[in-house]
Amino acid sequence: MTPDTTGRSAFLAVLGRELRLAIRHPADALAAVLFFLLVAALFPFGVGPAPETLARLAPGALLAAALLAALLPLDRLWGSEAEDGSLDLLLLCGLHPALLALAKASGHWLTTGLPLLAATPLAAAMLNLPTEAWSTAMLALGLASALLSLLGTAGAALTLGARRGGVLLPLLVLPLAIPAVIFGAAAIEAAANETIARPMLLLLAALVATALPLAPLAAGAALRGD
Amino acid sequence: MLRVEDLACWRGERAVFAGLSFSLKAGEAVALLGPNGAGKSSLLRVLAGLLPPAAGRVLWAGEDIRQDTPAHAARLRYLGHLDALKPALSVRENLAFHAALAGGDVDAALGSMALAPLAELPARMLSAGQRRRLAIARLALAPAALWLLDEPTVGLDTASIARFGHLLAAHCAQGGMVLAATHVPLPIADGRQLDMS
Numbered sequence: 001m002t003p004d005t006t007g008r009s010a011f012l013a014v015l016g017r018e019l020r021l022a023i024r025h026p027a028d029a030l031a032a033v034l035f036f037l038l039v040a041a042l043f044p045f046g047v048g049p050a051p052e053t054l055a056r057l058a059p060g061a062l063l064a065a066a067l068l069a070a071l072l073p074l075d076r077l078w079g080s081e082a083e084d085g086s087l088d089l090l091l092l093c094g095l096h097p098a099l100l101a102l103a104k105a106s107g108h109w110l111t112t113g114l115p116l117l118a119a120t121p122l123a124a125a126m127l128n129l130p131t132e133a134w135s136t137a138m139l140a141l142g143l144a145s146a147l148l149s150l151l152g153t154a155g156a157a158l159t160l161g162a163r164r165g166g167v168l169l170p171l172l173v174l175p176l177a178i179p180a181v182i183f184g185a186a187a188i189e190a191a192a193n194e195t196i197a198r199p200m201l202l203l204l205a206a207l208v209a210t211a212l213p214l215a216p217l218a219a220g221a222a223l224r225g226d
Numbered sequence: 227m228l229r230v231e232d233l234a235c236w237r238g239e240r241a242v243f244a245g246l247s248f249s250l251k252a253g254e255a256v257a258l259l260g261p262n263g264a265g266k267s268s269l270l271r272v273l274a275g276l277l278p279p280a281a282g283r284v285l286w287a288g289e290d291i292r293q294d295t296p297a298h299a300a301r302l303r304y305l306g307h308l309d310a311l312k313p314a315l316s317v318r319e320n321l322a323f324h325a326a327l328a329g330g331d332v333d334a335a336l337g338s339m340a341l342a343p344l345a346e347l348p349a350r351m352l353s354a355g356q357r358r359r360l361a362i363a364r365l366a367l368a369p370a371a372l373w374l375l376d377e378p379t380v381g382l383d384t385a386s387i388a389r390f391g392h393l394l395a396a397h398c399a400q401g402g403m404v405l406a407a408t409h410v411p412l413p414i415a416d417g418r419q420l421d422m423s
Contacts, residue, residue, distance in 0.1 A: 013326035017312070024314035085308025088276055092299040093327040225278075 018107025036069035040123035058127035059188035097220030113145035136191035140184035150215035157222035233282035255404035260422030266407035313350030330367030375406040
C-alpha cells in the first residue's frame with residue numbers, strides 16, 4: 001500500500017471506531033441532546049409568557065445551548081484514550097497526529113453535532129422561532145457545532161493531563177467560539193425577519209474552513225508534546 | 227540494528243536514568259531488569275519515540291529515530307503496561323481495529339493466544355489475564371522489526387506464557403528484536419539481560 005492509501009484507511013479506521021463506540025454508548029450522545037433541549041426549555045420559563053420576546057431571544061439561545069451541549073463529551077475525547085493506553089498506540093499507528101485529531105473531531109461532530117441538529121426543530125419550537133427560520137437555524141447550528149468540534153478537539157488535546165482539565169476546557173474553547181455565536185445568531189435572526197441570511201452563513205462557513213486545517217494541527221502538536 | 231548512545235531521561239527534576247548505552251541485534255531478545263522506578267517503562271517509551279530523550283540518541287541502522295518518527299513507528303510494536311482495549315468493543319473488534327491500522331490476520335492472531343472462543347465477547351467481560359492475552363495478540367497481527375514490551379506476562383497463566391513464548395521465538399527466528407521490561411524471566415531459550423539498577 002502507498003502511504004496515501006494507508007493514511008486514508010487508518011483515518012477511516014479511527015473514525016469508524018469512534019462511531020462504533022458511540023453506538024455502543026448511546027447515553028453520551030443522548031445526554032448532550034437532552035442537555036440542549038433542557039437549556040432551551042429553561043428560557044421560556046425565565047422570560048415568561050411573552051412569545052415575541054422569546055422569539056427575539058431564540059437565535060442566541062439556540063446557539064449558546066447547542067455549543068454548551070456539544071462541549072459535554074469533549075473532556076473524555078482524549079481522556080478516555082489516554083487512560084486505557086490507547087493514545088500511545090494511536091500515536092504510533094502511522095497516522096499523522098493532525099489527521100488523528102481530524103478523525104476524532106469528525107467523530108465528535110457526527111456523534112454529538114448531528115444529533116443536536118436533529119433536536120433543533122424541537123428546541124426552536126420551544127423558543128417560538130418562526131418556522132421559516134428553522135432550516136437556517138439547522139444550517140447555522142451545523143456549522144457552529146462543526147467549528148466547536150474542531151476547536152474542542154484542540155482544546156481537549158491541550159488540557160489533556162491537566163488537573164481540572166474539564167473546567168479548563170470550556171474556558172479555553174468558548175471564547176474562541178464567540179464569532180460562531182455572533183454570525184450564527186445573526187443568520188437565524190435574518191431568516192426570522194425574512195431577510196437574507198446567506199452572507200452570515202458564508203462567514204460562519206469561512207470560520208469552519210479556517211479551523212479545519214489549523215485546529216487539528218494544533219491538536220496534533222499538543223498530543224505529540226512539542 | 228538498534229543502538230542506544232548515552233541516553234538520559236528526566237521526569238520533572240529527577241534523572242530517571244542517564245548515560246545508558248547498549249545495542250540490540252536482529253533476532254535478539256533482551257529482558258530489561260531493574261527495581262520499580264529504575265526507568266524501564268520510560269526507556270521503552272523513549273525507544274518507541276513517545277517520549278523525547280533528555281540527552282543521548284537512539285539509532286536505528288545508524289540513523290536517529292527522531293529524524294523520521296513515522297518510519298520508526300511503522301517498524302515497532304509497543305505493548306504498554308495498560309492493555310489499550312475498548313471495553314465496549316468485542317475481542318474481535320478490538321483486534322480488527324489494529325489490523326486495519328497495521329495490517330494482519332485477525333483470526334490467526336486470535337488463535338495465537340487461544341482467544342478464538344472469546345472472540346465475540348465484549349472486552350469488558352474479560353478477566354485481567356484474558357485482557358493481557360488480547361493485548362499480546364496484537365503483536366501477532368503483522369510482523370514488525372522491534373517489539374517493546376512493558377511487563378508482558380503480568381496476569382498470564384502458564385499456558386498463556388508458553389503461547390507468548392512461541393510468539394517471541396517465532397519473532398526472533400524471523401530476525402525480530404525484543405526488549406521487554408520484566409520481573410520474571412522471559413519464556414525464551416537464549417535471552418540476554420540488561421540490568422538498569
